[in-house]
Amino acid sequence: MTATRVAPAVEMVLVSKVFNRGKPNEVLALDDISLSVGQREFITLIGPSGCGKSTLLRLMAGLLDPTVGEVTVNGKTANQARADREYGIAFQTAGLFDWRSVQQNIELPLQLMGWSKRERRQRAREMLTLVKLEEFGGHYPRELSGGMQQRVAIARALSFQPSILFMDEPFGALDEMTREHMQTELLRIWGETHTTVVFVTHSIPEAVFLSERVVVMSPRPGRLFAELPVDLGARDFDTRESPEFFERVTAVREALRRPDGVE
Amino acid sequence: MTIGASSDPGTSAAVADEVRRYERRVAIRMAVRRVAVFVSFLVVLAFAYTGYKAFGGAIDDAQTEWPVVGSFLPRSDDLTMPPLLDIAAEVSVPPQRNNAKPLGVFVLEAALFTLREAALGFFLGVILGIGIAVLLVRSKWLERGVSPYIVASQTIPLVAIAPIVIIWGRTSLDWLPFTWEDWMSVALIATYLTFFPVAVNGLRGLHSPAPEDVELMASYAATPNQTLVRLRLPASTPYLFVAFKLAATVAVVGAIVGEISAGVRGGLGRLILDFAGRYTTGPERLYVSVAGAAALGILAFGLVTLSQRFVRAARVRESVST
Numbered sequence: 001m002t003a004t005r006v007a008p009a010v011e012m013v014l015v016s017k018v019f020n021r022g023k024p025n026e027v028l029a030l031d032d033i034s035l036s037v038g039q040r041e042f043i044t045l046i047g048p049s050g051c052g053k054s055t056l057l058r059l060m061a062g063l064l065d066p067t068v069g070e071v072t073v074n075g076k077t078a079n080q081a082r083a084d085r086e087y088g089i090a091f092q093t094a095g096l097f098d099w100r101s102v103q104q105n106i107e108l109p110l111q112l113m114g115w116s117k118r119e120r121r122q123r124a125r126e127m128l129t130l131v132k133l134e135e136f137g138g139h140y141p142r143e144l145s146g147g148m149q150q151r152v153a154i155a156r157a158l159s160f161q162p163s164i165l166f167m168d169e170p171f172g173a174l175d176e177m178t179r180e181h182m183q184t185e186l187l188r189i190w191g192e193t194h195t196t197v198v199f200v201t202h203s204i205p206e207a208v209f210l211s212e213r214v215v216v217m218s219p220r221p222g223r224l225f226a227e228l229p230v231d232l233g234a235r236d237f238d239t240r241e242s243p244e245f246f247e248r249v250t251a252v253r254e255a256l257r258r259p260d261g262v263e
Numbered sequence: 264m265t266i267g268a269s270s271d272p273g274t275s276a277a278v279a280d281e282v283r284r285y286e287r288r289v290a291i292r293m294a295v296r297r298v299a300v301f302v303s304f305l306v307v308l309a310f311a312y313t314g315y316k317a318f319g320g321a322i323d324d325a326q327t328e329w330p331v332v333g334s335f336l337p338r339s340d341d342l343t344m345p346p347l348l349d350i351a352a353e354v355s356v357p358p359q360r361n362n363a364k365p366l367g368v369f370v371l372e373a374a375l376f377t378l379r380e381a382a383l384g385f386f387l388g389v390i391l392g393i394g395i396a397v398l399l400v401r402s403k404w405l406e407r408g409v410s411p412y413i414v415a416s417q418t419i420p421l422v423a424i425a426p427i428v429i430i431w432g433r434t435s436l437d438w439l440p441f442t443w444e445d446w447m448s449v450a451l452i453a454t455y456l457t458f459f460p461v462a463v464n465g466l467r468g469l470h471s472p473a474p475e476d477v478e479l480m481a482s483y484a485a486t487p488n489q490t491l492v493r494l495r496l497p498a499s500t501p502y503l504f505v506a507f508k509l510a511a512t513v514a515v516v517g518a519i520v521g522e523i524s525a526g527v528r529g530g531l532g533r534l535i536l537d538f539a540g541r542y543t544t545g546p547e548r549l550y551v552s553v554a555g556a557a558a559l560g561i562l563a564f565g566l567v568t569l570s571q572r573f574v575r576a577a578r579v580r581e582s583v584s585t
Binding site: 058061063082083084085087088089091092093095097099108109111112113136139143144 | 279282283473475476478479480481482483484485489493494497498500
């Protein structure tokens with residue numbers, strides 16, 4: 001137990017990913033990625049579309065295998081970590097099952113793990129409180145707004161209390177106001193649950209507002225351009241309008257602009 | 264309702280409830296409209312029938328004026344198109360000289376006999392079709408290798424299979440704990456038609472979940488069986504119900520054709536065959552029995568549609584507009 005606590009949440013060593021290897025449409029998606037994510041850290045992967053940031057996240061989640069290199073999660077191989085349910089995941093589309101009520105959606109992972117009905121109900125209620133949707137357990141996904149659906153997706157991802165939360169552009173389909181509200185909510189949930197969060201986005205202000213560290217990626221093949229710490233302290237409404245915030249936004253924008261091939 | 268739900272009427276939860284009530288009202292209104300359209304269309308059909316009958320009967324008179332029209336269009340008389348009222352009146356006439364049972368009762372009894380075959384054929388086909396779809400979704404190789412045979416199976420005419428199934432049922436099934444009867448063989452013949460749409464659409468439905476849904480299940484380290492039961496099967500229900508509607512109508516056709524080609528008595532198939540053979544002495548009887556077959560098909564279709572509403576309301580809750 002202590003050993004897993006000491007190990008970084010995610011560790012990638014010289015990871016590369018090639019799709020369609022040996023075929024005419026072979027693509028080098030990720031090249032020589034080394035990256036370490038600390039326990040309880042909030043880290044953001046940012047880069048232009050097609051830079052492989054979603055692929056990077058799927059390697060961490062053990063949903064894809066690296067072509068070269070090693071990925072460990074909480075000291076285990078990514079696949080083992082997946083089997084041990086070390087993480088929860090949320091995608092851009094909330095991906096709720098529309099034949100299940102909100103509560104049943106949150107209970108899905110617990111059901112797969114063989115929890116009893118009573119335990120599931122109890123936990124689902126706690127999660128509904130966490131994401132402030134207490135009244136909506138009996139409703140169906142299509143009766144909810146996009147932001148509410150994403151909150152259900154987060155509740156589902158955290159329902160079995162994994163130590164890591166992977167998020168792949170979860171707020172990408174939301175309008176700007178809902179998006180900012182969800183960011184504040186996510187930070188609150190992160191603070192309450194002590195989870196490690198790896199967050200993929202292509203929005204610079206989102207990356208700066210949310211994370212303690214922004215990892216900037218190059219266009220294809222995906223490489224790590226820069227890692228920028230964001231030492232803004234506790235975020236609140238004023239953070240978005242502070243000069244320090246704009247400074248970090250500018251720094252990330254500059255990093256993204258670096259010409260190809262410059263390491 | 265949910266435990267702990269607030270009863271504050273101003274909440275969005277209350278709004279969502281209101282939306283649900285509104286959608287239910289719309290659904291009822293649409294059902295009423297559907298019945299109204301169905302009945303009106305029946306009236307339109309009756310007028311079209313009567314209208315063409317009058318027109319077709321007048322062609323020979325007009326031929327002197329428009330020889331081209333007369334040579335192209337089929338003529339009509341009381342033998343090819345008996346008057347609708349005569350057909351309706353025939354329902355209460357006994358078709359057999361030494362039997363007081365009216366034609367309507369004959370057709371009804373035959374329809375029930377055929378319905379039993381069709382129902383069994385439908386359910387066997389549904390089970391077989393879903394079984395095949397579940398098997399094929401498990402393996403790309405199996406899907407590629409077996410799919411052509413499933414398609415090819417439908418090119419073999421029922422007439423060719425019917426005698427084989429009947430003989431096989433009569434001679435080789437005496438080990439069963441119950442007596443195998445011919446109508447069960449006819450149900451098997453109908454199954455040969457019903458499994459096809461279920462297998463094809465079911466496979467599409469099982470493949471329908473978005474890649475992210477499948478990834479989500481993988482992220483939970485779900486077993487293939489869990490992914491099947493919790494994701495793929497529920498996601499396939501809209502596809503399956505399209506197939507069930509097809510299968511329900513095809514089951515009736517399969518049962519009728521099966522009866523005819525296997526020479527099984529008691530159902531609509533035999534009745535239609537008999538009346539077709541004696542068409543010139545009473546065309547109305549064939550029309551009545553065919554109407555019975557059509558009604559049976561509509562009944563089967565309607566039952567499936569009805570059950571879909573039930574399943575949707577209980578589980579899928581899809582928008583009423585779809």
